[in-house]
Amino acid sequence: xxxxxxxxxxxxxxxxxxxxxxxxxxxxxxxxxxxxxxxxxxxxxxxxxxxxxxxxxxxxxxxxxxxxxxxxxxxxxxxxxxxxxxxxxxxxxxxxxxxxxxxxxxxxxxxxxxxxxxxxxxxxxxxxxxxxxxxxxxxxxxxxxxxxxxxxxxxxxxxxxxxxxxxxxxxxxxxxxxxxxxxxxxxxxxxxxxxxxxxxxxxxxxxxxxxxxxxxxxxxxxxxxxxxxxxxxxxxxxxxxxxxxxxxx
Amino acid sequence: xxxxxxxxxxxxxxxxxxxxxxxxxxxxxxxxxxxxxxxxxxxxxxxxxxxxxxxxxxxxxxxxxxxxxxxxxxxxxxxxxxxxxxxxxxxxxxxxxxxxxxxxxxxxxxxxxxxxxxxxxxxxxxxxxxxxxxxxxxxxxxxxxxxxxxxxxxxxxxxxxxxxxxxxxxxxxxxxxxxxxxxxxxxxxxxxxxxxxxxxxxxxxxxxxxxxxxxxxxxxxxxxxxxxxxxxxxxxxxxxxxxxxxxxxxxxxxxxxxxxxxxxx
Numbered sequence: 001x002x003x004x005x006x007x008x009x010x011x012x013x014x015x016x017x018x019x020x021x022x023x024x025x026x027x028x029x030x031x032x033x034x035x036x037x038x039x040x041x042x043x044x045x046x047x048x049x050x051x052x053x054x055x056x057x058x059x060x061x062x063x064x065x066x067x068x069x070x071x072x073x074x075x076x077x078x079x080x081x082x083x084x085x086x087x088x089x090x091x092x093x094x095x096x097x098x099x100x101x102x103x104x105x106x107x108x109x110x111x112x113x114x115x116x117x118x119x120x121x122x123x124x125x126x127x128x129x130x131x132x133x134x135x136x137x138x139x140x141x142x143x144x145x146x147x148x149x150x151x152x153x154x155x156x157x158x159x160x161x162x163x164x165x166x167x168x169x170x171x172x173x174x175x176x177x178x179x180x181x182x183x184x185x186x187x188x189x190x191x192x193x194x195x196x197x198x199x200x201x202x203x204x205x206x207x208x209x210x211x212x213x214x215x216x217x218x219x220x221x222x223x224x225x226x227x228x229x230x231x232x233x234x235x236x237x238x239x240x241x242x243x244x245x246x247x248x249x
Numbered sequence: 250x251x252x253x254x255x256x257x258x259x260x261x262x263x264x265x266x267x268x269x270x271x272x273x274x275x276x277x278x279x280x281x282x283x284x285x286x287x288x289x290x291x292x293x294x295x296x297x298x299x300x301x302x303x304x305x306x307x308x309x310x311x312x313x314x315x316x317x318x319x320x321x322x323x324x325x326x327x328x329x330x331x332x333x334x335x336x337x338x339x340x341x342x343x344x345x346x347x348x349x350x351x352x353x354x355x356x357x358x359x360x361x362x363x364x365x366x367x368x369x370x371x372x373x374x375x376x377x378x379x380x381x382x383x384x385x386x387x388x389x390x391x392x393x394x395x396x397x398x399x400x401x402x403x404x405x406x407x408x409x410x411x412x413x414x415x416x417x418x419x420x421x422x423x424x425x426x427x428x429x430x431x432x433x434x435x436x437x438x439x440x441x442x443x444x445x446x447x448x449x450x451x452x453x454x455x456x457x458x459x460x461x462x463x464x465x466x467x468x469x470x471x472x473x474x475x476x477x478x479x480x481x482x483x484x485x486x487x488x489x490x491x492x493x494x495x496x497x498x499x500x501x502x503x504x505x506x507x508x509x510x511x512x513x514x
Binding site for chain 2: 029030031032033034036037040055058059062066067069070071072073074075076077078080081082085087102106114115118119121122124125126127128129131132133187191193194195200203204207208218221222224225226227228229230233234
């Protein structure tokens with residue numbers, strides 16, 4: 001094979017792999033068994049403080065009003081269902097929302113960390129997205145980092161008097177991108193290339209970019225549409241979810 | 250419509266197999282513990298031969314013990330493959346500023362290269378992850394999520410969390426049904442005519458789903474209170490005992506895995 005033929009062959013394989021398989025990628029869950037044991041434990045430990053904070057915030061909510069238990073459970077189920085729905089796309093591919101930004105805006109980021117962890121367990125055993133050993137890493141990227149940043153951006157846009165819908169859009173899109181960057185970083189830490197962690201991170205980022213960039217924009221749009229629907233039809237329900245209380249603050 | 254059906258079958262199908270599995274009669278705690286042990290061994294050994302053995306044995310148990318047909322099992326294994334392919338690709342390829350390795354592609358600013366070592370590393374990683382996924386399926390296809398929550402409770406996870414898990418598990422199926430109906434209603438009214446309409450449909454279904462779920466949450470709370478709910482959500486559990494031969498079986502299996510890893514080195 002000449003050098004040029006080799007190049008063409010490899011190029012076509014990479015192209016086919018990226019575009020033939022990519023349509024089936026489910027958000028950014030790190031699969032079971034992909035991380036070495038040490039990293040599984042380390043990411044689990046990193047997540048613990050956030051989960052403890054989330055646990056206390058949920059406990060406080062329940063002490064105020066026992067009724068919140070079913071609302072919290074329903075919110076968790078809602079996040080699960082939203083993140084397991086196939087989102088519309090032009091190419092007929094099969095991709096999913098992370099739903100974390102929506103959850104963070106509606107229920108607050110610390111409650112979402114606990115609900116997100118439970119949802120991730122269910123996604124692992126009911127859908128085989130993600131896994132049990134990678135639960136810590138996935139919890140950190142999808143239930144902690146993403147929601148906290150999304151919520152921060154949302155509040156920031158609110159403070160700067162930017163149109164609320166634009167704020168929601170950016171919160172969801174950037175939250176999604178952040179989740180994806182964190183996941184790539186986690187993979188890079190576990191599998192650094194000879195040139196170092198950052199080169200490896202760039203590699204993982206670019207491999208997942210073709211699917212994640214459009215997904216982030218679509219997720220932003222969809223979150224805005226959901227929020228518009230909610231504001232039009234569901235003022236009292238939003239209040240019970242804690243969304244409007246956050247507004248007043 | 251067909252595509253739509255195939256998709257929805259994801260959540261319910263694994264749960265369905267878990268409920269009808271022959272391994273369901275085994276003690277839940279035993280299943281969780283043995284899965285944890287096998288997973289850990291699989292990760293620590295990181296040995297391609299042991300991984301292949303795990304993939305095959307777990308496949309056999311899933312087909313025979315859990316009663317999943319081969320066709321469906323292969324379909325389930327397809328889910329993680331997309332991620333693994335991309336992930337292994339990133340491990341297999343290296344980036345450098347000069348051409349190295351057995352194969353390299355110039356991309357103007359830098360070179361993408363593959364060496365024997367990175368290729369082997371990627372393959373090893375792929376096999377290890379597939380092995381671990383098979384183990385995960387062993388748990389998922391034999392243990393309903395409610396049983397899993399009960400096991401976590403017996404391992405002293407906070408009661409609040411396991412209660413939430415029990416409720417979320419139940420509510421997921423209720424919301425899935427509601428969403429299915431909404432989707433059917435929307436699609437039969439050309440709600441998926443083009444990309445823009447389907448985006449609006451998706452958003453509206455999402456919004457309405459939240460409204461409905463919060464309404465249902467209130468109803469369920471009332472129902473719970475009228476049945477004497479006072480902050481405690483007790484769940485009846487079947488008593489299943491662990492047999493001695495099951496523990497011996499696990500020990501033997503781990504022994505074989507270790508032996509395979511040692512011999513192949």
